[in-house]
Amino acid sequence: MLSKRIIPCLDVRAGQLTKGIKFLGNVDIGDPVEAAKNYYEQGADEIVFYDITASAEARDIMIDVVRRVAETIFIPFSVGGGIRTVEDMRRVILAGAEKISVNSEAVKNPVIISEGAKAFGSQCVVLGMDVKRVDRSAKIPSGYEIVIHGGRIYTGIDALWWAKEAQRLGAGEICLNSIDADGTQVGYEIELTRLISTNVSIPVIASGGAGEPGHLLDVLTRGSADAALIASMVHYRTYTIDAIKGFLHEHGVKVRRRW
Amino acid sequence: MIGIVDYRAGNLTSVARALQYIKQPFEITNKISQLSKMTHLIFPGVGAAGDAMENLHKAGLVDFIKDWVRAGRPLMGICLGTQAIFEYSEENDTPCIGLVPGVVRRFPDGLAKEGMSLKVPHMGWNEVRLVGDHPVFKDIPEGTEFYFVHSYYPDPAEDHWVAGTTEYGISFCSAIAHGSLVATQFHPEKSGRPGLNILVNFCHWRLADAE
Numbered sequence: 001m002l003s004k005r006i007i008p009c010l011d012v013r014a015g016q017l018t019k020g021i022k023f024l025g026n027v028d029i030g031d032p033v034e035a036a037k038n039y040y041e042q043g044a045d046e047i048v049f050y051d052i053t054a055s056a057e058a059r060d061i062m063i064d065v066v067r068r069v070a071e072t073i074f075i076p077f078s079v080g081g082g083i084r085t086v087e088d089m090r091r092v093i094l095a096g097a098e099k100i101s102v103n104s105e106a107v108k109n110p111v112i113i114s115e116g117a118k119a120f121g122s123q124c125v126v127l128g129m130d131v132k133r134v135d136r137s138a139k140i141p142s143g144y145e146i147v148i149h150g151g152r153i154y155t156g157i158d159a160l161w162w163a164k165e166a167q168r169l170g171a172g173e174i175c176l177n178s179i180d181a182d183g184t185q186v187g188y189e190i191e192l193t194r195l196i197s198t199n200v201s202i203p204v205i206a207s208g209g210a211g212e213p214g215h216l217l218d219v220l221t222r223g224s225a226d227a228a229l230i231a232s233m234v235h236y237r238t239y240t241i242d243a244i245k246g247f248l249h250e251h252g253v254k255v256r257r258r259w
Numbered sequence: 260m261i262g263i264v265d266y267r268a269g270n271l272t273s274v275a276r277a278l279q280y281i282k283q284p285f286e287i288t289n290k291i292s293q294l295s296k297m298t299h300l301i302f303p304g305v306g307a308a309g310d311a312m313e314n315l316h317k318a319g320l321v322d323f324i325k326d327w328v329r330a331g332r333p334l335m336g337i338c339l340g341t342q343a344i345f346e347y348s349e350e351n352d353t354p355c356i357g358l359v360p361g362v363v364r365r366f367p368d369g370l371a372k373e374g375m376s377l378k379v380p381h382m383g384w385n386e387v388r389l390v391g392d393h394p395v396f397k398d399i400p401e402g403t404e405f406y407f408v409h410s411y412y413p414d415p416a417e418d419h420w421v422a423g424t425t426e427y428g429i430s431f432c433s434a435i436a437h438g439s440l441v442a443t444q445f446h447p448e449k450s451g452r453p454g455l456n457i458l459v460n461f462c463h464w465r466l467a468d469a470e
Contacts, residue, residue, distance in 0.1 A: 001385065002377075002384070074448060076449050121306050202380070203378055226382075
């Protein structure tokens with residue numbers, strides 16, 4: 001049977017690794033290529049890079065990071081942040097990434113999903129969704145709203161509707177990030193994850209809130225997630241990926257144990 | 260030298276980078292004159308069967324690949340490349356190269372395991388149960404997982420083509436070996452060390468070792 005995937009997420013700024021708490025107060029904590037290699041050797045099933053820089057100069061640095069990562073690790077990895085056009089996607093894919101994730105850009109210009117899927121295949125296109133819990137309304141029936149720009153702007157788009165729409169447009173996977181849970185380390189948003197994951201046919205990666213192995217167990221079972229994103233709990237060396245997988249395995253979750 | 264068959268089917272750079280890492284000289288080309296000089300061919304690909312076959316026909320590669328394998332020269336299919344060597348693919352109702360008797364089928368709707376519905380594409384790491392001890396698949400411990408991403412699976416008409424199977428709601432053929440042909444539905448270039456081992460084994464495979 002298919003294993004549940006454990007995916008460390010590396011936020012990169014100007015070629016350096018950072019980790020933000022609720023998107024504020026980022027501190028640089030190292031070289032992304034070294035970190036990727038370290039996680040690859042620890043048994044990460046995939047790696048996500050999120051480029052939080054915006055300038056064209058920094059973008060070239062990121063392409064160089066992607067190229068060096070691709071020469072070093074031999075598992076899938078995705079890159080997101082600031083991808084606006086199919087040409088941006090092509091550069092990152094040619095540098096060696098398997099998957100591209102689009103987030104705010106896809107909200108503003110949904111066609112990028114279908115164009116990306118047509119050009120590179122659905123398996124290359126990941127929809128990143130930043131979601132906040134709101135009161136249920138006619139406009140937001142699920143009670144979860146899509147937000148962009150790190151949670152600063154409410155879009156008026158219902159998260160469940162957007163997930164289904166992205167699937168229809170050709171997204172191959174969804175990375176579902178709860179802004180409420182992000183950086184808190186008190187656990188994933190289980191209800192949200194379950195809602196999205198059981199209503200689409202593409203895989204869903206749960207993101208935001210992981211602080212201990214039990215949180216992953218919860219989101220991969222009760223939350224029906226296909227994969228779990230982790231950051232602080234491994235970046236600050238509180239846990240190793242191997243230890244997290246050992247815990248999940250003991251609790252009956254199928255994970256890849258040999259690498 | 261290893262030839263990577265370039266027929267505009269997705270991204271070949273990940274296979275190229277894996278060969279670089281295992282220090283294996285290679286060339287990526289669609290030119291038959293170049294490919295003919297190689298000792299081994301890798302036939303990768305991601306994307307849809309319809310486009311892939313169209314590109315292969317345009318490049319004149321369909322007969323070339325058939326003749327290559329029939330002449331007993333080593334070829335390794337990966338993912339869409341593996342599907343393309345079958346007779347027929349349900350994806351876009353596409354007649355394929357026809358080196359392996361059988362059909363490439365879509366995962367049926369409503370696949371489930373223990374009450375949980377299974378998603379298509381089959382994306383992620385899954386076990387390959389190897390049968391026999393083919394030189395390309397040697398030294399792979401039981402229970403080793405490989406990286407898959409696909410919505411269609413190969414279904415050979417005869418069991419003797421099957422080198423490995425994988426469970427995903429159904430049991431399907433995830434590795435193929437026969438004569439000078441080996442093929443995987445999974446991506447060895449994205450499957451960590453065990454995947455790199457398979458690529459090393461293939462690149463070092465000499466025909467004297469063939470079954």
